[in-house]
Amino acid sequence: MADLISENLQNRSGLVIDGAMATELEKYGVDTDNDLWSATALIENPEAITAVHKSYFQAGADVAITNTYQANVDKFIKMGLSKKASKNLIVKAVDLAVKARDDYYGSLNKEQRDKRAKYPLIAGSVGPYGAYLADGSEYRGDYDLSEKEYMDFHRSRMELINQAGVDLFAFETMPNFSETKALVDLLKLEFPDQHAWLSFSIKDEKTLCDGTPLQSAVKYFNVFDQISAVGVNCTTLENIEGSVKTIRAVTDKPIVVYPNNGDIYDPKTKTWTPNPQSDTFSNLVPKWMAAGAQLIGGCCRTTPKDIKEIAQIINEK
Template sequence: MTDLISENLQKRPGLVVDGAMATELEKMGVDTDNDLWSATALIEKPEAILAVHKSFFQAGADIAITNTYQANVAKFMKMGLSKKASQDLIIKAVQLADQARKQYYDSLPANERNKRAKYPLVAGSVGPYGAYLADGSEYRGDYQLTEKEFMDFHRSRMSLLDQAGVDLFAFETQPSFAESKALVNLLKHEFPQQTAWLSFSIKDLETLCDGTPLQDAVKYFNVFDQIAAIGVNCTTLENIDQAVKNIRAVTSKPIIVYPNNGDIYDPATKTWTKTQHKDDFAELTPQWLADGADLIGGCCRTTPADIKSIASFINKN
């Protein structure tokens, strides 16, 4: 097991995670208003996924998250694809991120490469079971499966991501303590050479969406060496400051945060309502780092410009 996050953080004050895949795909004409969401592009427009990954690397991202949050074999087969075709799409998602990484890195002058801590990383996105349901329950955590059922659901996607060569897993937008435990159990017993970050979906500054106290969950996973970072994502910019402080109080692990841009999502209609934002990434990144965040990126509705704002501050320090 190699902890690439810790290795990179030895040379940098922080690492930059990429931003919203679906937001950029929509700008390129991909219709994400369906149960596959951004994974639609794996079938219809893979070249757009490649372009989005490259745009985030060019903006300064150190880590690309594969376009597999809402992509899994069961969902693709439910849409009518064969098992083999469904499996190939998961592998394709990793290949696209890796191709973008290589094209970006190879385009850099030698002196620019030397400024980077390491070759950029590719994190395999493992979204929650709620994303498969496609009913907004990743923001509620109100579904109930046994540990075995959770493990059986996640196993195939994790196996394919691992087979395709991801550097680590991204257990992201996790609203359920029980599901998170099942994921880490699967990681420990079936992927002993892999690491993962674990990023929760929270309903407030102190609580996971399923009602579990945030600090209790962090303390539980603090003992697992394969969890390379822990944090929150897809919450508002304004929540990050105190959430980081709450997490830092109970762990010495690297903390990862990647909020959305503050717009309001309606799971029923699958639409966003724009809001006026009093803060932005350029203003808040210094405070988040000071509070103890180590990996910073963007979730829904964030753009390469947002990632560039984060990278500009981290790279000058």
């Protein structure tokens, strides 16, 4: 499969990634306060997932991330579903994103279509083992599995979302360097025709959550052609510019960033506190692009309004 990120960037200054799924699903009445988080909607309200994806495309997103971050077969089985039903839910998550893309882009006229990315993409979300633990580990990275254990954990979900037709994988909110090495080895060995972006979970602009220097981690993946972009997500707005500069110093790969909206998260209580002093995407995105970011979107608490702000800036460049 071609590197569609690179192809999209040939005639554009950047690509727009979508925003938060759980925040929008809550507006449709989906209760995400459980171990499945936004994946709950795959069971309770799949139509809402399609609606959220479509709202981000309407706002200007070029890339939709599937609602599979915390969805995996073992977790669904523990919730009481059969293995077949569990696998079907993973496939459904991709189908819902594809439907939203096709419905939206099919509604555009030629003039409208020509203003958008050449290939609107579906990125299959692959969250870390820490997300499966549902205890905030994706913000600490304090778990230690063997390479085989990491591969065995990630394999079935990757097989399912790949077969369902994603354009690439999104290895996202990755706090643990050993896990990312195992993931990329799995990609190379068992998905040789597929690409991925790799987005780290960081504790500051120079360090992964597990203590690995960000530059060391990025440099390690420079030799992997299947890694189309590298960056960070699910961190504060304040960490982005510095982390982009840290990454750009050691790689020529496109840089992907999608931070949270500026509210303050407490991983112990799993609650957010609004931050009225937070900066805006309109003010920050030009700085991120000047530092080298090319794929920009939003993570927790971001909305279609935020993505529209990002899209307006990128499309003006």
